Amino acid sequence: xxxxxxxxxxxxxxxxxxxxxxxxxxxxxxxxxxxxxxxxxxxxxxxxxxxxxxxxxxxxxxxxxxxxxxxxxxxxxxxxxxxxxxxxxxxxxxxxxxxxxxxxxxxxxxxxxxxxxxxxxxxxxxxxxxxxxxxxxxxxxxxxxxxxxxxxxxxxxxxxxxxxxxxxxxxxxxxxx
Numbered sequence: 001x002x003x004x005x006x007x008x009x010x011x012x013x014x015x016x017x018x019x020x021x022x023x024x025x026x027x028x029x030x031x032x033x034x035x036x037x038x039x040x041x042x043x044x045x046x047x048x049x050x051x052x053x054x055x056x057x058x059x060x061x062x063x064x065x066x067x068x069x070x071x072x073x074x075x076x077x078x079x080x081x082x083x084x085x086x087x088x089x090x091x092x093x094x095x096x097x098x099x100x101x102x103x104x105x106x107x108x109x110x111x112x113x114x115x116x117x118x119x120x121x122x123x124x125x126x127x128x129x130x131x132x133x134x135x136x137x138x139x140x141x142x143x144x145x146x147x148x149x150x151x152x153x154x155x156x157x158x159x160x161x162x163x164x165x166x167x168x169x170x171x172x173x174x175x176x177x
Contacts, residue, residue: 001169005176008146011156012172014165018047021076023116023156025069027105029123030082034060034068039125039160044080048073052080064091065100069108079114081105085123088130095137098123102141109152116154121164131164135171143176 001012017026017040029040034056036045045052055070062068064086072078083101086094101122109117119138123129142155159165 003172003176005143006146008149008152009154010172011154012165012168013156013158014162015158016043017118017120017158018043018075020118020156020158023077023118023154025079025081025109025114025117026075026077027117027119028080028082029120029125030062030084032061032084034062034082040120044075048075048080056082065097065104067101067104067108069112079112081108083122085127085129088123088128094129098129098134098137099141102138103145106145106149106152110150113151115151117152118156118158121157121159131167132171135168139172139175
């Protein structure tokens, strides 16, 4: 699914976040220590190689809602923005902290003059955030931020599996018909 909103192209695809050759920056659904792990963090660290972990070390720990930026190393992307999403039911207010992830990532992208960015569905894996609620928070935040974007012209959601993509497509269609 593709949709243009105020000059920003919003895309939703099913795929691997670590193989997004057409975007300048990918977002890592990170852990507080910015270490490799399972899911998105594992895929990004495996793709980037050991230099990513070395660059991350002095930036850790980060708090829920916070975002930091590194180089992409062996990924096909120039940058990686690492966001720590909230653990659902533990880190509160969960919705506000999740919104901060997307807002802070977009603000970092703007500061670096990044033109295209790919997001995973932050906090919906082992952090337990319900997919429909998370997608609504993500898209509400992005729609609020679009008028402030000057350099970012493409925002892609790269989702694991067609079910996740369908949830995100439905949510975006309901928020921006």
